[in-house]
Amino acid sequence: MRRSLVLTAAAAVLAGLGATAVATASATTPGVERGTPRPLAGMxxxxxxxxxxxxxxxxxxxxxxxxxxxxxxxxxxxxxxxxxxxxxxxxxxxxxxxxxxxxxxxxxxxxxxxxxxxxxxxxxxxxxxxxxxxxxxxxxxxxxxxxxxxxxxxxxxxxxxxxxxxxxxxxxxxxxxxxxxxxxxxxxxxxxxxxxxxxxxxxxxxxxxxxxxxxxxxxxxxxxxxxxxxxxxxxxxxxxxxxxxxxxxxxxxxxxxxxxxxxxxxxxxxxxGAVAYHAYERRGTGDTFDIALGLCEGGGSGGECAExxxxxxxxxxxxxxxxxxxxxxxxxxxxxxxxxxxxxxxxxxxxxxxxxxx
Known part of the structure; x- marks a missing residue:
């Protein structure tokens, strides 16, 4: 069922965001020094x-x-x-x-x-x-x-x-x-x-x-x-x-x-507008079409490329x-x-x- 509830705010936040982080890294956390704030702890x-x-x-x-x-x-x-x-x-x-x-x-x-x-x-x-x-x-x-x-x-x-x-x-x-x-x-x-x-x-x-x-x-x-x-x-x-x-x-x-x-x-x-678009090129007179991506040059100046x-x-x-x-x-x-x-x-x-x- 679709919910409308917003998740409750957590106490731990990043350093510099204006609150004190309560969860910190242990010495065994790969790539993270001891004492580093861990603002997503428990998530x-x-x-x-x-x-x-x-x-x-x-x-x-x-x-x-x-x-x-x-x-x-x-x-x-x-x-x-x-x-x-x-x-x-x-x-x-x-x-x-x-x-x-x-x-x-x-x-x-x-x-x-x-x-x-x-x-x-x-x-x-x-x-x-x-x-x-x-x-x-x-x-x-x-x-x-x-x-x-x-x-x-x-x-x-x-x-x-x-x-x-x-x-x-x-x-x-x-x-x-x-x-x-x-x-x-x-x-x-x-x-x-x-x-x-x-x-x-x-x-x-x-x-x-x-x-x-x-x-x-x-x-x-x-x-x-x-x-x-x-x-x-x-x-x-x-x-x-x-x-x-x-x-x-x-x-x-x-x-x-x-x-x-x-x-x-x-x-x-x-x-x-579009930045890229799908292009389809027919092979000769047959039933096969090759698929390719086209790029809008310079942001596009018209058609589907226009923004x-x-x-x-x-x-x-x-x-x-x-x-x-x-x-x-x-x-x-x-x-x-x-x-x-x-x-x-x-x-x-x-x-x-x-x-x-x-």
């Missing part, structure tokens, strides 16, 4: 994405951001469990699988450098891949959709595999390889998974990071900067009691791999280099009343006035 977080949990490609496009987000959230004290698609499921939006079976298979050998990140957490930072079928997940098994993984986790998967009978306090999706802005938001599996969470009454944030100038390589520096900002951002929301299932937050991060500093968070809307909103996420992220935050709702009814106006106003005030700076 259970489900982590998913649309890029899979493989993190094997040289381009860092198949789940590397997920492990950076897992690392940062565990360092902040959260208990994190990953349930992510077995294969890359980019562009699946809110799609679900309507029949057959899903298998949840634990990954024991994690990518180099990430194995001990959650060693001190109750769940140990367990990572599960979800595939279609009932005979286990083989290298070529098809993956569940991002929305599948979240729905499965919340409707019994976490209880069975992690012992979380009361479910998670928060769902985080990403960090996606590439931004999810403007028209691409409707296609995004990262955003779709977050929508699946709020549809089940659980607060959610969707994180996406820009690639380098080529948009073919996704530097680890971008993921790490975004993840560390994300942990502080979530801690601030938690402290203020602003984690709500009334809407999800989409948080996109600019490219900082060349040394450019990310601009302060900006409250935005999803742009009404009319001054507060568009794409403009502030790609044009101005700021972190962008946009609220996303499950209700696609045009002109629907805003049921959580008070929460929306409070979150916007936090983003504009109080959120951490990159």
């Amino acid at each position: 259970r977080i489900l982590l998913s994405n649309d890029d899979s949990m493989r993190a094997a490609k040289a381009s860092n496009s198949d789940g590397m951001g997920l492990y950076e987000l897992r690392r940062a959230m565990c360092a902040a004290g959260a208990d994190v469990v990953v349930m992510a698609p077995w294969q890359v499921q980019s562009g699946k939006g809110t799609a679900v699988t309507n029949g057959g079976a899903l298998t949840v298979q634990r990954r024991t050998a994690l990518p180099a450098g990430y194995g001990g990140d959650c060693a001190g957490a109750p769940s140990g930072g367990a990572v599960f891949g979800v595939c279609l079928g009932e005979d286990g997940c083989a290298p070529d098994s098809p993956g569940a959709t991002p929305a599948d993984t979240v729905k499965l986790a919340l409707r019994g998967g976490l209880a069975a595999k992690a012992g979380w009978k009361d479910g998670p306090d928060l769902v985080l999706t990403g960090i996606n390889s590439g931004p999810n802005v403007a028209a691409s938001v409707n296609d995004s599996g990262t955003v779709g998974a977050a929508v699946a969470a709020i549809d089940q009454g659980v607060p959610a944030l969707a994180f996406s990071s820009s690639g380098d100038e080529s948009q073919l390589y996704f530097p680890r520096e971008n993921y790490r900067a975004h993840a560390e900002f994300g942990a502080r951002f979530v801690a601030g929301l938690k402290e203020r009691g602003l984690l709500t299932p009334a809407f999800a937050l989409k948080v996109d991060y600019p490219d900082v791999s060349a040394g450019r500093k990310a601009g302060a968070p900006v409250w935005t809307r999803v742009g009404d 009319s909103r001054a507060d568009a996420d794409s403009t502030w992220l790609l044009g101005e280099g700021h972190v962008t935050v946009a609220p996303i709702t499950w209700d696609r009814t045009y002109g629907t009343p805003v049921d959580a106006r008070r929460e929306l106003t409070a979150v916007r005030r936090y983003v504009e006035r109080e959120a951490p700076r990159p």
Whole structure:
């Protein structure tokens, strides 16, 4: 059942946010010195994405951001469990699988450098891949959709595999390889998974990071900067009691791999233009069409590439280099009343006035 309740604020907050943190790291917490504030202590977080949990490609496009987000959230004290698609499921939006079976298979050998990140957490930072079928997940098994993984986790998967009978306090999706802005938001599996969470009454944030100038390589520096900002951002929301299932937050991060500093968070809307679009080219006179992605050059000057909103996420992220935050709702009814106006106003005030700076 969809809930309208806002999570109770926590006592522990980040250093510098104006309150005294009560939870601190022990000497055994990987990568965290003794005495470091742990503002997410006691919070259970489900982590998913649309890029899979493989993190094997040289381009860092198949789940590397997920492990950076897992690392940062565990360092902040959260208990994190990953349930992510077995294969890359980019562009699946809110799609679900309507029949057959899903298998949840634990990954024991994690990518180099990430194995001990959650060693001190109750769940140990367990990572599960979800595939279609009932005979286990083989290298070529098809993956569940991002929305599948979240729905499965919340409707019994976490209880069975992690012992979380009361479910998670928060769902985080990403960090996606590439931004999810403007028209691409409707296609995004990262955003779709977050929508699946709020549809089940659980607060959610969707994180996406820009690639380098080529948009073919996704530097680890971008993921790490975004993840560390994300942990502080979530801690601030938690402290203020602003984690709500009334809407999800989409948080996109600019490219900082060349040394450019990310601009302060900006409250935005999803742009009404396009940054990229699907192109279909027919092969000769036959029945086959090749699928390709087209890019709008220079922000686009007309047609579907044109952007009319001054507060568009794409403009502030790609044009101005700021972190962008946009609220996303499950209700696609045009002109629907805003049921959580008070929460929306409070979150916007936090983003504009109080959120951490990159």
